[in-house]
Amino acid sequence: MIIAIPALLISLLLLYMWYEANQNNIVTHTIPTTYTNQYHIAFISDVHARKIHYHLLQKMRHVDAVIIGGDFCDKRTPIQLVERNLQTLATLGKIYYVWGNNDREIEEAQLRALFKKYHVTVLENESVMLQEKLWLCAIEDTSTRKYSFEKAFASVPQAVDTICVSHNPGVFNRAYVYKPTLLLGGHWHGGQIRLGPYGMRPLGYTKIDEISEVVSNGYGTTLLPLRLFARPEVHLITLHAQK
Template sequence: MPVIYLLIIMTLLMIPLIYNMVKEAKSLEMTEETISLPIPILTKKLLFISDLHNRKIEMTKWWENVQVDIVIIGGDLVERRTTEDNVRHNLRILTSLGQTYFVTGNHDYRFHMDHLTAILNEFNVKQLNNKVVEIDDKWAVIGIEDYGTGHALLETIYSTKKPAILVSHNPEAVIALKDENHSLRAMLSGHTHGGQIRLGWLSLGEKGGWTEKNQLPVFISNGFGTRHLPLRFGAPPQVHIITVVGGEEK
């Protein structure tokens, strides 16, 4: 068979696959997670989203019905090519849901940071970069900057003794912890896109979901947008509702 015919056949076979990959990249999976802290607290609901890149949030009924106390953007809100209109559109929706916090991802640094900070301030988004915020004076959310870029100040993790959730874009940040004398109970991260394109065990990054790193439960989001090509396979885009509950002190 001539090579040209083989190429035509291969192309025709690829069209349905590419169509489905584009369709998956435009879809949205909403997951519900729970984090338990070892003290009595008022239950809080967090919306966690990461890796928006250039994707715009479509205002569906799901978004309209979301009821949360806190919104956390886990990095890569933007990248070099992201337009201001996109950023403002996404922030307008996210900040309407509750007090919004942001930690930087590796691609955020490629968007002019002073300009990004000005937009975040415009929407009253609190930057949780190497900072701690206490919730109801009972527990804390700790944010550190992107570990892979060298901006993370790991000592921030030790600045509170209250039970804490760590938020950092790169899940590998927790691997660098040498001292176990911290109060972390879980970590929220993104960065890997869940592999974005997964063919069995072959993928472009670590699988999303709960895992354990350095004896700490770590949640990796598949992220909301895509990088390089607007394609996904086996790693659907995600947004997460995380319920933080309390228990008896241990």
């Protein structure tokens, strides 16, 4: 009996951690801009080997852009699941992709073939215009040591709003010289398993300022399919001009 109680408590804790890891939470943000009004973005990162649920999309309206912030897959992810997840996200809007540190554990040629099939724009130290006065730029994953904010911002004109994506938010400070409107990142999983306020990595956060930041807890998991006090997230971001 004495042994059974701790075993039951551990089982209940593991069940809760599995439940938390499989939640579908949408976090909404309104980001102040200078030139852009009412542009809607879905931001998802760190999907890894998790299936994106259709009922998550039912909670989200059609958006102007879907930004995948890296680690869309890893060595555990069947290529069929990668394609299915792309199909699911493509129902929301045009997809833009940024590399994470685990993505290339799948053969890169296979991934690029799928990106081409689903008209995904891959950003690697480069930028693209989303609409007049709004640009999106992104760096290569920092683990490659080939990332360059200088190259990413090279084509961005003056007097525009800029969204900059780095899978690893640990280098956000290096982008500040270019004065982006919004920085997006993931990678940390919010620590994934936390003991109260303590975790291996920081929780995701949102900072609204002259340069705003959104760092996601991510959608999937790594190592163990469990979370504790670091809920999975997908972000619905509205860019709105300040009055």
